[in-house]
Amino acid sequence: MRALIVILALLPGAAFAGALGAAHTLPVGHVIAAGDLTVIDSDRPGLTDPSAAIGMQTRITIYEGRPLHANMLQAPRVIGRNQIVRLRFQRGALQIDTEGRAMSDGAAGELIRVMNMGSRSTVTAQVMPDGTLAVTN
Template sequence: MIRALVLILLLPLSAQAGTLAAARTLPAGTVISATDLRAIDSARAGLSDPSQAIGLQTRITIYEGRPIQANLLQAPRLVSRNQLVRLSFLRGPLRIEAEGRVLGDGAAGDLVRVMNLDSRSTITARVMPDGSLLAGR
């Protein structure tokens, strides 16, 4: 009797209703929208709230029907390696602007290495939400 009761209590936990899955194959780098998601019943762990996935970018390809897990997603990359960007340096009232080449990918708030194209020196700058880079703070 006790075994049957334990089995009945554990049974509902074996399948998660409403797990989010890919509605189509999502290549690496895809920014997820509501049309890319569908709810499925799955024994595999995954996100259940669409707001946890919408607006994020896939790290790897997620195939159609596969549950979407948080570790497969990242903040959208605003700058990519070798991209030319506007680089601003701020220190008090001083503001210097230059053109730079990003040496790695970065999302808003990330610190990335940038080469100043005029001086050829490498500095660290923060990626701003508009995709510009800010150094000196």
């Protein structure tokens, strides 16, 4: 069976699917733009829709010409580990704002652990798109 696959791949006119690849080397943490992508011939499955990659952040270094896969990308990180952040606790009319230290990276909408700088207690908070954190517990 393996020999048949190799023979079919070597035949002239063998079909290769177009996939998205890196137009140049993309370092870890790079947010992908349209200019970072190119269409490559690849016999391996990968992303084919540019909208699935544009605006996403690389999880690993992606070398030029390598096909892009969904597991290589993540939502852009708004909060970095050990970053000093604004914590907001709100219940009804009561609102408390204070500083905290993020215990991990976080993208908008994710729940992360944060240490309250005033009390040194750890709380769970949701990352807001503007970079603030809403305490959930």
